Amino acid sequence: MARKFFVGGNWKCNGTLEEVKKLVSTLNAAEVPSEDVVEVVVSPPFVFLALVKSLLRSDFAVSAQNCWVRKGGAFTGEISAEMLVNLNIPWVILGHSERRLILKEVNEFVADKVTYALGQGLKVIACVGETLEQREAGDTMNVVSEQTKAIAEKVKDWSNIVVAYEPVWAIGTGRVATPAQAQEVHSELRNWLKVNVSPEVAESTRIIYGGSVNAGNCVELAQQPDVDGFLVGGASLKAEFVDIIKSATTKQG
Ligand code: PEP
Numbered sequence: 001m002a003r004k005f006f007v008g009g010n011w012k013c014n015g016t017l018e019e020v021k022k023l024v025s026t027l028n029a030a031e032v033p034s035e036d037v038v039e040v041v042v043s044p045p046f047v048f049l050a051l052v053k054s055l056l057r058s059d060f061a062v063s064a065q066n067c068w069v070r071k072g073g074a075f076t077g078e079i080s081a082e083m084l085v086n087l088n089i090p091w092v093i094l095g096h097s098e099r100r101l102i103l104k105e106v107n108e109f110v111a112d113k114v115t116y117a118l119g120q121g122l123k124v125i126a127c128v129g130e131t132l133e134q135r136e137a138g139d140t141m142n143v144v145s146e147q148t149k150a151i152a153e154k155v156k157d158w159s160n161i162v163v164a165y166e167p168v169w170a171i172g173t174g175r176v177a178t179p180a181q182a183q184e185v186h187s188e189l190r191n192w193l194k195v196n197v198s199p200e201v202a203e204s205t206r207i208i209y210g211g212s213v214n215a216g217n218c219v220e221l222a223q224q225p226d227v228d229g230f231l232v233g234g235a236s237l238k239a240e241f242v243d244i245i246k247s248a249t250t251k252q253g
Helices: 017-029 044-055 081-086 096-104 107-119 133-136 142-152 179-196 200-206 219-224 241-251
Strands: 005-012 036-042 060-064 091-094 121-129 162-163 207-211 229-230
Touching: 005 091, 005 162, 005 207, 005 241, 017 044, 017 241, 036 091, 036 241, 044 060, 081 107, 091 107, 096 200, 107 142, 121 142, 142 162, 142 179, 142 200, 162 179, 179 200, 179 207, 179 219, 219 229, 219 241, 229 241
Parallel strands: 005 036, 005 229, 036 060, 060 091, 091 121, 121 162, 162 207, 207 229
Antiparallel strands: none
């Protein structure tokens, strides 16, 4: 079965109440391909999750940007997977490079979070990706496969995971990976899943690209056979996010 194109919008730590409402109105008014063609998920900061969920069109879903690694309790400042489930938030982004690098979340911790969130019934956008230094040292696939391996060692069912390949050097920098660079890593990652998990998981798991995707570069990236969609940061706060969603039609026919 073909992998459905997936477009996620990571709003990160941005937005006022007014800006969030305006962005949701823009999305609600947009003409985009049907749900059969593209799955759209937007990820506002925690404080706006319930509001966005209540206002957003029903064919788009909402995601949290993180959650606690285990059951909630005495963990000041954290939000548990159970709370997201309680609010009917279906998705969570885990292992984003900003959390790996700034908040020092290591592979095992991210894998524990993925396992716990899946166990609570959430769907997970699991992020992997190398730094510029690692790429220049020729370590891209080692890094990306180690990050994926940590998850694969704990997770048996991949049906609720989308893998986001996000080279750190491309995130928020305006320096997008070339379509060939993205395709190379996506294809190697898919092969890693084939060899180390199963051919079925490799074939069905969506591997999306993130890192300075915009309206101008999304179509060429979407044309790559192993690019199954995007995780979009900066451009997801702008009307051009709609054009990125529309790039899903590139996969048809
Ligand atoms: C991201 O943060 O996931 C991201 C891809 O950001 P940007 O599109 O701004 O590079």
